Amino acid sequence: MTKIFKLSNGMTLVLNEMQSTLSVATGVFVSCGSDYETEAQSGISHFIEHMLFKGTEKRTAFDIACEAESMGAQMNAFTARQMTCFYTVSTAEHAAECMDILSDIFFNSTFPEDELEREKGVVIEEIHRSLDDPEDVCFDNLSGAMFGDQPKGRPILGSIETVRSFDPRTLKEYMHKHYSARATVLSVAGRISEAEALKLAEEKFASKFKAPGEAAVLPEGRRIYSSVSAEKPIEQSVIAFAFDGYRYSDEKNVALKLAAGVFGGGMSSRLFQSVREKKGLAYEVYALSGAGKDGGAFEIFVGTNPEGAEDAVRTIGEELRLLAEKGVTAEELKRAKEQAKTAMVLGAESAASVMRSAGRAMILGEEAYDLDKALAEVEAVTEDDVAAVVAECLGSDRFAASYVGRKLPCDIKELLLKAREAK
Numbered sequence: 001m002t003k004i005f006k007l008s009n010g011m012t013l014v015l016n017e018m019q020s021t022l023s024v025a026t027g028v029f030v031s032c033g034s035d036y037e038t039e040a041q042s043g044i045s046h047f048i049e050h051m052l053f054k055g056t057e058k059r060t061a062f063d064i065a066c067e068a069e070s071m072g073a074q075m076n077a078f079t080a081r082q083m084t085c086f087y088t089v090s091t092a093e094h095a096a097e098c099m100d101i102l103s104d105i106f107f108n109s110t111f112p113e114d115e116l117e118r119e120k121g122v123v124i125e126e127i128h129r130s131l132d133d134p135e136d137v138c139f140d141n142l143s144g145a146m147f148g149d150q151p152k153g154r155p156i157l158g159s160i161e162t163v164r165s166f167d168p169r170t171l172k173e174y175m176h177k178h179y180s181a182r183a184t185v186l187s188v189a190g191r192i193s194e195a196e197a198l199k200l201a202e203e204k205f206a207s208k209f210k211a212p213g214e215a216a217v218l219p220e221g222r223r224i225y226s227s228v229s230a231e232k233p234i235e236q237s238v239i240a241f242a243f244d245g246y247r248y249s250d251e252k253n254v255a256l257k258l259a260a261g262v263f264g265g266g267m268s269s270r271l272f273q274s275v276r277e278k279k280g281l282a283y284e285v286y287a288l289s290g291a292g293k294d295g296g297a298f299e300i301f302v303g304t305n306p307e308g309a310e311d312a313v314r315t316i317g318e319e320l321r322l323l324a325e326k327g328v329t330a331e332e333l334k335r336a337k338e339q340a341k342t343a344m345v346l347g348a349e350s351a352a353s354v355m356r357s358a359g360r361a362m363i364l365g366e367e368a369y370d371l372d373k374a375l376a377e378v379e380a381v382t383e384d385d386v387a388a389v390v391a392e393c394l395g396s397d398r399f400a401a402s403y404v405g406r407k408l409p410c411d412i413k414e415l416l417l418k419a420r421e422a423k
Contacts, residue, residue: 002368007206009181016189024095024190025355027087043158046079054115056108092191103204111168145400152221180213187359190351227413237309237405245296248364260289261336317419
């Protein structure tokens with residue numbers, strides 16, 4: 001059972017006691033990611049994520065890595081569009097020591113000049129790697145096709161130019177503004193008592209904030225629903241589409257996730273069977289539904305050879321039309337429900353998974369993650385519920401498209417529209 005505590009200075013502790021496990025996972029979640037950045041700041045959340053491991057007032061970068069690994073602890077971080085997270089996973093006996101390291105890097109990082117300049121090179125190489133990955137390019141361009149030159153339309157990594165511009169003062173000012181107590185959630189899961197978790201959370205985190213501060217306001221993103229094509233001399237055409245979805249806390253989000261499961265969530269899904277199994281057009285084809293604080297997206301992806309790209313898009317369009325016209329069958333919905341519930345149950349057996357789910361729920365939905373409630377919500381979805389969200393999200397021309405590969409003689413967005421409308 002998830003317990004939520006409001007600590008001094010406005011910070012939130014989310015606790016999941018799991019006495020059946022021998023581990024403890026601790027995550028520091030900040031309600032701030034790339035969606036909050038200006039054009040000049042693009043990539044700063046991700047760069048701060050890197051720099052917090054590069055030295056504090058009492059630990060060098062090597063000390064941080066060595067101390068964590070000497071306990072056998074996993075220590076890492078990730079940056080998303082609407083959150084940044086720093087976390088550890090260790091045996092229960094090292095939970096306090098791990099929290100001490102997390103607290104130190106969170107509050108006492110010094111951003112040494114030599115480390116900063118080296119890390120710029122590391123992140124720039126990460127950007128280069130992403131630019132060499134057609135799937136990464138396709139999804140970054142898909143964000144741009146949906147939102148244009150807005151924070152939501154820019155890559156999480158930022159650009160080489162913005163990364164080169166960062167300095168210690170810029171990073172510290174950004175953290176001072178965004179990394180406030182009210183914007184921070186400490187998610188702890190595993191073999192730890194409520195008393196110990198509260199003590200450590202207050203001592204290592206809440207008491208160290210100088211003031212509550214305010215959570216940053218998420219900039220509004222205006223959707224433009226365009227189509228972007230990037231020509232690359234590669235052996236495969238990489239294609240993605242993004243339709244509107246629902247915000248994290250919208251009750252209709254569950255039905256849309258199940259629709260994605262039926263449509264492209266596994267080997268028995270419609271896209272896998274039609275595009276891969278029947279026509280042999282792709283190795284990888286799928287659909288998924290994601291959600292944020294202010295909205296979500298239903299995305300479709302396919303990688304296919306250039307000669308088969310148009311046929312693959314037409315097939316996807318035909319399957320979208322059939323989904324809209326005939327809905328899902330009881331058998332398909334039952335299968336999608338069982339897949340979703342199994343994923344939830346298996347995740348509930350891992351302290352790290354529970355920590356991430358609980359932290360994400362507080363940041364995106366400002367609510368406790370409740371496994372029993374989540375399972376019940378999945379079970380309650382009907383075929384009519386799925387039909388309603390399909391009609392609302394997938395039935396219009398309000399979607400974005402992204403293509404990466406050799407030049408095609410047509411626009412994939414127009415091709416999908418025609419295929420979806422054809423009888």
